[in-house]
Amino acid sequence: MSERRLRRTIGVLTLIGFAIATYLTIIHYSGDAPLCLASGGCEKVQSSEWAKLFGIPVAVIGLSGYVLIFISLFVPGESGRLLTATLAIVGFAFSAYLTYRELFDIKAICQWCVGNAVVMTVIAVFAAWMLIRGPDTEETDPDLAEA
Amino acid sequence: MSTGQPRKTKAERRDEAREARKQAEQSDAAAAAKKRRLWQLGGIVAIAAAIIIAIAVVTTSSDSGGGTQSGTPNGAAEITELFKGVPQEGLIAGSKTAPLTLVEFADMKCPVCQKFDVNAMPTLIRKYVKTGKLRIELRLLHFLDAQTPDTTNPGDSEAAARWVIASGQQSLGWNAAELFYYNQGDEATAYSTDSYLTWLGTAIPGLNSKQALAARSNPKITAQLALNQQQFEANGFTGTPSFLLGTTGGSLAPLAMPSDVGDASVYSDAIDAELNK
Numbered sequence: 001m002s003e004r005r006l007r008r009t010i011g012v013l014t015l016i017g018f019a020i021a022t023y024l025t026i027i028h029y030s031g032d033a034p035l036c037l038a039s040g041g042c043e044k045v046q047s048s049e050w051a052k053l054f055g056i057p058v059a060v061i062g063l064s065g066y067v068l069i070f071i072s073l074f075v076p077g078e079s080g081r082l083l084t085a086t087l088a089i090v091g092f093a094f095s096a097y098l099t100y101r102e103l104f105d106i107k108a109i110c111q112w113c114v115g116n117a118v119v120m121t122v123i124a125v126f127a128a129w130m131l132i133r134g135p136d137t138e139e140t141d142p143d144l145a146e147a
Numbered sequence: 148m149s150t151g152q153p154r155k156t157k158a159e160r161r162d163e164a165r166e167a168r169k170q171a172e173q174s175d176a177a178a179a180a181k182k183r184r185l186w187q188l189g190g191i192v193a194i195a196a197a198i199i200i201a202i203a204v205v206t207t208s209s210d211s212g213g214g215t216q217s218g219t220p221n222g223a224a225e226i227t228e229l230f231k232g233v234p235q236e237g238l239i240a241g242s243k244t245a246p247l248t249l250v251e252f253a254d255m256k257c258p259v260c261q262k263f264d265v266n267a268m269p270t271l272i273r274k275y276v277k278t279g280k281l282r283i284e285l286r287l288l289h290f291l292d293a294q295t296p297d298t299t300n301p302g303d304s305e306a307a308a309r310w311v312i313a314s315g316q317q318s319l320g321w322n323a324a325e326l327f328y329y330n331q332g333d334e335a336t337a338y339s340t341d342s343y344l345t346w347l348g349t350a351i352p353g354l355n356s357k358q359a360l361a362a363r364s365n366p367k368i369t370a371q372l373a374l375n376q377q378q379f380e381a382n383g384f385t386g387t388p389s390f391l392l393g394t395t396g397g398s399l400a401p402l403a404m405p406s407d408v409g410d411a412s413v414y415s416d417a418i419d420a421e422l423n424k
Contacts, residue, residue: 030273040322041416043270043410043411043412043415044407044409044410044411044412046270046411048266050206052225053202053206054205055222055224055225082191082321085187085191086191086194086195089192089195090194090195090198091196092192092195093196094198094199095201096199097199097202097203108410109405122382123302128188131184131187131188131191132181132184132185132188134184135181136179
């Protein structure tokens, strides 16, 4: 897969994550209960003490993270790959930490948060792959071979 | 005997050797770059782990750091925002025309009450009180003074309750109660000192802290605390928090204690059921 295609894939995943985080941010400030398939898990998680970090709603932190990842995709070269991977892996670690809190402290699962964690995990995998594989070669990008 | 292949000239052999060397150098450079990138990835993973460990340590230590004066009290801005535009009268918050009333019997030093008031109550306020559907009333007790006496301040729970009720006289009682819960300390130690309550009070915009402290000894507050205790016992309650829910101005019925007091959805279900009657 070419770097361009990897960046596009991460971009699409970031937009999905951004949509989830936007919904959770709106729900947080409106005080409404999130639409939840299981009984009450989302509301319990959203109203828990872990829904904020240093007074900032974690949904807002997630939203900011997705914006930063999206912007990093436009930074070219190794700096861009390094920046995207750093943001994505920190985001993945934060999602993992929040999932741990859901399971062991809040003892409830919010599908929106799980969805967000899955998206962030996939982004982190692609970003790590993009970093390790390095710049495109003739083998990975047919356009380079043609040129 | 001929092999069928023309012998390579010296120049051709030199070109081949140069090409082989060039490929080996490129291969070495690619391997070195890949190794460098793997180190970068390792560094990123280490940074991410360090950030998460720091967050976990800070949030855990702030959990157990209640009851101490340090910087701005936890939740000060959030509580101010929460009660913005909510009418308060004594320890009753919400519109007089709200169809339902939820009464909470609580002790300011009770950790289970804290769990409810920090985790569930803000959601209920946003969802029902701010939308004019619910009035909330806090009736304070101080039974923990008898259960977990601290010789340095035997009336610590009562001191906190009196301060909250006194703040209610300035129509900021719920702000005071929530702020106290957000910064609640160990129930077995005494910390509701004048200095501590002043520290909390200065984080409540509009509260005259000196006036609230002075009003704590008001006989009306003594009578209010006694009445709350009577009502608590009359309803057959044995622990806090305990709740009454019903029509505003009408009859209120005890609300079954949920298995998880911090789960706002349990109360939402009960309130929704009453609203739909």
